[in-house]
Amino acid sequence: MAEARTAKRTVPVPLRFAIVGAIVLLAAVLVLTWDIGPEPGSKGFWLIVRMRSVTVVTILLVAACQGVATVLFHTATGNRILTPSIMGFDALYVLIQTAMAFFLGAQALSATDGVPKVLVQSAVMVAFATLLYGWLFGGRRGSLHVTLLVGLVLGAGFGTLSSFMQRMLIPGDFDILSARLFGNISNSNAEYLPVGYGIVAVILLLVFVRRHRLDVLALGRDTATNLGLNHKREVITTLVIVAVLVSISTTMVGPMTFFGFIVATLAYQLTGSQEHRRVLPFAVLLGAAILLGAYFILHHVFNAAGLVTVIIEFVGGLAFVILLLRKGSM
Amino acid sequence: MTDFAPSATPRIRRLPAWLPPALGVIGVLGLLALSLSVGAYDLGRDEFGGELFWITRVPRTISLVLAAMAMCVAGLIMQLLTQNRFVEPTTTGTTEWASLGLLLITLLAPQAGIPVRMIVASAAAFVGTMLFILVLRRIQLRSSLIVPLVGMMLGAVVSAFTTYLAASTNMLQMLGTWFQGSFSAVVRGRYESLWVVAIVVVLVWIAADRFTVAGLGKDVATSVGLNYERVVFIGTALVAIAAGVTTVVVGFLPFLGLVVPNLVTMARGDNLRSNIPWVCLGGAALVLACDVIGRVIIFPFEIPVSMILGIVGAAVFIALLLKGRPRG
Amino acid sequence: MISFTDVSKSYGDLRVLGPVTLEIPAGGVTALVGPNGAGKSTLLTIAGRLLDPSTGTASVGGHDVQRTPSRELAKVVSILRQENHFVTRLTVRQLVGFGRFPYSQGRLTAADREAVDAALEFLDLVPLAERYLDELSGGQRQRAYVAMVLAQETDYLLLDEPLNNLDMKHAVAMMKQLRRAADDLGRTIVIVLHDINFAAAYADRVVALRDGRVEHVGTPAEFMVPEVLERVFDTPMQVRTDGDFPLAVYYR
Numbered sequence: 046m047a048e049a050r051t052a053k054r055t056v057p058v059p060l061r062f063a064i065v066g067a068i069v070l071l072a073a074v075l076v077l078t079w080d081i082g083p084e085p086g087s088k089g090f091w092l093i094v095r096m097r098s099v100t101v102v103t104i105l106l107v108a109a110c111q112g113v114a115t116v117l118f119h120t121a122t123g124n125r126i127l128t129p130s131i132m133g134f135d136a137l138y139v140l141i142q143t144a145m146a147f148f149l150g151a152q153a154l155s156a157t158d159g160v161p162k163v164l165v166q167s168a169v170m171v172a173f174a175t176l177l178y179g180w181l182f183g184g185r186r187g188s189l190h191v192t193l194l195v196g197l198v199l200g201a202g203f204g205t206l207s208s209f210m211q212r213m214l215i216p217g218d219f220d221i222l223s224a225r226l227f228g229n230i231s232n233s234n235a236e237y238l239p240v241g242y243g244i245v246a247v248i249l250l251l252v253f254v255r256r257h258r259l260d261v262l263a264l265g266r267d268t269a270t271n272l273g274l275n276h277k278r279e280v281i282t283t284l285v286i287v288a289v290l291v292s293i294s295t296t297m298v299g300p301m302t303f304f305g306f307i308v309a310t311l312a313y314q315l316t317g318s319q320e321h322r323r324v325l326p327f328a329v330l331l332g333a334a335i336l337l338g339a340y341f342i343l344h345h346v347f348n349a350a351g352l353v354t355v356i357i358e359f360v361g362g363l364a365f366v367i368l369l370l371r372k373g374s375m
Numbered sequence: 376m377t378d379f380a381p382s383a384t385p386r387i388r389r390l391p392a393w394l395p396p397a398l399g400v401i402g403v404l405g406l407l408a409l410s411l412s413v414g415a416y417d418l419g420r421d422e423f424g425g426e427l428f429w430i431t432r433v434p435r436t437i438s439l440v441l442a443a444m445a446m447c448v449a450g451l452i453m454q455l456l457t458q459n460r461f462v463e464p465t466t467t468g469t470t471e472w473a474s475l476g477l478l479l480i481t482l483l484a485p486q487a488g489i490p491v492r493m494i495v496a497s498a499a500a501f502v503g504t505m506l507f508i509l510v511l512r513r514i515q516l517r518s519s520l521i522v523p524l525v526g527m528m529l530g531a532v533v534s535a536f537t538t539y540l541a542a543s544t545n546m547l548q549m550l551g552t553w554f555q556g557s558f559s560a561v562v563r564g565r566y567e568s569l570w571v572v573a574i575v576v577v578l579v580w581i582a583a584d585r586f587t588v589a590g591l592g593k594d595v596a597t598s599v600g601l602n603y604e605r606v607v608f609i610g611t612a613l614v615a616i617a618a619g620v621t622t623v624v625v626g627f628l629p630f631l632g633l634v635v636p637n638l639v640t641m642a643r644g645d646n647l648r649s650n651i652p653w654v655c656l657g658g659a660a661l662v663l664a665c666d667v668i669g670r671v672i673i674f675p676f677e678i679p680v681s682m683i684l685g686i687v688g689a690a691v692f693i694a695l696l697l698k699g700r701p702r703g
Numbered sequence: 704m705i706s707f708t709d710v711s712k713s714y715g716d717l718r719v720l721g722p723v724t725l726e727i728p729a730g731g732v733t734a735l736v737g738p739n740g741a742g743k744s745t746l747l748t749i750a751g752r753l754l755d756p757s758t759g760t761a762s763v764g765g766h767d768v769q770r771t772p773s774r775e776l777a778k779v780v781s782i783l784r785q786e787n788h789f790v791t792r793l794t795v796r797q798l799v800g801f802g803r804f805p806y807s808q809g810r811l812t813a814a815d816r817e818a819v820d821a822a823l824e825f826l827d828l829v830p831l832a833e834r835y836l837d838e839l840s841g842g843q844r845q846r847a848y849v850a851m852v853l854a855q856e857t858d859y860l861l862l863d864e865p866l867n868n869l870d871m872k873h874a875v876a877m878m879k880q881l882r883r884a885a886d887d888l889g890r891t892i893v894i895v896l897h898d899i900n901f902a903a904a905y906a907d908r909v910v911a912l913r914d915g916r917v918e919h920v921g922t923p924a925e926f927m928v929p930e931v932l933e934r935v936f937d938t939p940m941q942v943r944t945d946g947d948f949p950l951a952v953y954y955r
Contacts, residue, residue, distance in 0.1 A: 124521070126521075126525060126528075127524060127528070128528070130531070131524065131527070131528060131531075188520075190520035190521065190524070191520060191696050191697065193520070193524055194461070194520055194523060194524060194696055195693050195696055195697075197523075197524065197527050198630075198689050198692050198693055198696075199689065199693070201527075201629060201630075201685065201689060202685055202686060202689035204685075205629065205681065205682050205685030205686065205689075206682070206685075206686075208551050208681075208682075209678070209679065209682045211548070211551050212548075212551050214548075216548060219547075219548050223542065223547055256809070257804070257808055257809020257810070258808070258809070260791075260801075260809060261801060261804055261809070263791045264791070264801065265787070266753075267753055267782075267784050267787075268787065268801075270752065270753055270773060271751065271753070271777065271781055271782050271783070271852070271855075272777050272801060272802070272804040272805055272855070273773045273774035273775075273776065273777025273778075273804065273805040274773065274774075275772075275773050302531060302532075302535065303532070319791040319792055319793065319797075355535075355539050358535055359535070359536060359539070362531075362532035362535060362536070363532075365528070365532060366506070366510075366529065366532060369510045369513065369525065369529075370509060370510060370513065
């Protein structure tokens with residue numbers, strides 16, 4: 046319950062939860078039903094609603110993945126400024142797409158679309174993360190920051206390779222490729238949704254089971270070890286979970302660097318408690334609210350659905366910089 | 376760098392002081408000659424060989440050396456000002472800001488000549504570096520590796536915005552080409568502005584002691600009478616000019632300003648004034664070597680320097696990180 | 704008891720501790736003292752399994768700290784280091800509640816809550832229980848950390864310079880509370896101290912380290928003798944014995 050620490054009345058936390066939940070519902074309904082040509086209730090109406098529901102379901106999945114992944118990443122690294130994208134995933138994703146376009150032609154990008162492809166992509170990204178973290182951080186002299194930096198630098202290396210290959214593409218191929226390199230909710234791969242949801246459900250169950258351990262992990266290496274946690278193992282497990290979540294989100298809608306950051310930061314502020322069992326569900330709801338809301342506004346008000354992720358990234362990036370400047374110390 | 380007192384029993388004969396620098400210069404000259412001689416045309420036989428030499432080969436090689444010196448010295452200064460070993464223009468968002476500036480001026484005034492572009496790019500780089508330094512003051516540097524992490528994230532924000540802007544104005548593929556860090560487009564008439572870099576290096580040399588003192592931190596520097604803020608401002612300006620100029624003429628040279636200064640300071644300590652010649656030599660050697668490799672591997676086609684440098688630089692960066700890992 | 708067998712710690716070529724073979728019997732307060740760089744914190748953190756020794760083994764209460772799973776050890780020995788910065792914002796009660804994690808894995812039972820209340824009372828933290836840690840003074844925060852390790856109800860408590868950042872009043876209060884924990888609750892307390900006079904006033908035995916080796920083990924009366932002190936600290940000392948406990952004077 047909210048403590049009466051300040052004279053100002055604060056909105057009780059369960060109410061906040063309910064409000065955000067209501068926003069999510071409202072936004073979802075709006076996205077599904079706003080501005081549909083055919084009469085409500087007619088066959089045409091439901092057809093369009095069904096089509097749009099794919100978008101809504103995708104958004105929910107992405108919001109869950111990014112929100113949870115970022116919060117877990119903060120817990121594992123003991124730092125709330127970093128985002129999982131620095132692990133080099135985005136760069137790896139771009140490299141995989143670019144390499145395919147380069148070696149197999151841009152047509153191959155759409156020809157191979159489907160569940161096997163995204164499963165393979167996700168698997169590659171998770172394997173990369175696991176190897177990197179297991180080797181660098183799990184070793185006798187593991188330093189988390191070195192591990193993160195190596196991930197980041199490897200990402201830069203991947204970026205170099207990608208840029209080179211992109212330069213060699215004919216402009217037509219390049220356009221096809223670049224459409225895939227930006228997060229795009231409208232064009233996401235619907236076939237993958239069931240598999241994606243299945244994997245995420247399992248992951249979230251895992252996270253739920255570990256929720257108390259995550260609270261202890263957040264206390265830092267020495268305190269967590271003192272309380273009986275195997276710090277290295279917990280960090281690596283958590284980072285692999287983050288890797289899976291981010292991979293799923295990235296293969297579905299492309300890279301999103303700062304969205305998770307906004308969601309996590311807001312979640313800490315609004316949840317009132319630091320326990321993962323409260324923060325995580327709130328993060329999922331907030332993420333869904335933001336993405337659904339942004340999608341609705343951009344799609345129907347500005348007719349610019351393709352820009353959703355770009356704009357959210359930009360706003361998130363701004364928020365990141367502002368937070369950096371304001372925060373007392375880190 | 377302090378002189379060590381001679382030990383009672385000298386274990387190795389000390390080399391004559393002039394030998395290492397002489398070797399360095401000879402090495403670089405050798406690479407220079409190599410760079411000048413590699414190319415698609417056989418200079419001896421082609422009737423335009425002589426002219427080509429002066430139109431393409433010499434400008435290209437000179438710009439390689441100048442660009443290398445620019446980025447290395449810029450990196451050196453940034454490391455001193457931020458007291459962090461892993462900081463340099465490509466890991467703090469500086470070059471990303473320069474790219475943004477270049478893109479903006481190209482969109483707003485496509486006819487602008489190279490000097491105008493350089494000024495805009497440098498101004499943008501200045502803003503970006505100042506932003507980074509402001510952010511830095513919030514970090515307590517408990518772990519110095521947070522600094523390049525944050526710097527690279529800042530760079531990612533700017534880069535995302537630039538990419539979006541380029542994508543929406545159809546400049547994306549050209550953007551990639553500009554910033555390849557390639558010297559293939561450098562010809563006489565286009566690169567002369569790079570000589571600005573030489574001026575920057577000389578200025579840094581003159582002010583070297585001040586930067587070294589600034590590298591001891593604000594408190595120490597102030598207590599010995601240095602105007603710390605002013606030194607930071609001037610240092611940032613010089614870094615911005617170096618980065619802006621290089622970006623406009625040559626493009627993106629990743630990790631250069633990190634790898635060379637770190638290797639030099641590992642061997643020679645942190646005296647800026649005596650390190651500058653070594654850093655310049657080392658940077659020139661590295662870039663020349665990468666360039667020759669890039670032009671020879673798939674002869675007669677060329678792999679841009681930035682790609683070779685990106686891979687080599689990333690590998691050395693990672694090696695430096697792993698070498699310095701905290702133990703236990 | 705805590706026993707070290709041939710324990711050493713080296714970083715590359717630099718040996719900071721060892722080899723040390725030492726037994727600290729159970730019960731009472733044992734102070735680890737010595738000049739800077741003597742290896743006191745290193746020895747303590749090895750015993751608390753926060754650091755791996757380069758050679759040798761350490762065991763606490765019969766458990767080898769490197770072989771025994773951390774979860775079991777957490778019920779036997781607890782360790783508190785100097786620097787504690789948390790990313791999460793916690794209230795005092797929440798922090799102390801974490802001390803029960805080894806037993807209940809996060810779900811606090813009635814017994815856990817009692818233990819938490821007992822720890823809060825023991826350290827006079829009840830009025831502060833619902834306040835956030837970052838709202839407290841340094842001394843209050845330190846008490847909260849100690850309450851957490853107290854709530855862990857381990858037989859062995861290892862504390863690394865807990866009196867740093869405490870003003871006189873709180874330092875004295877802390878030492879009194881630790882003394883009570885040893886006397887009334889039967890805990891074995893090993894504490895790294897900079898101030899040898901605190902050691903003399905409150906400890907049952909003193910282990911003095913110098914340059915990574917054990918220089919002297921004994922009661923405060925045996926330790927607070929000018930010859931021993933000067934050997935350990937490399938500075939001339941006088942010892943006044945006219946009060947309740949020996950007092951070292953080294954200021955001039």
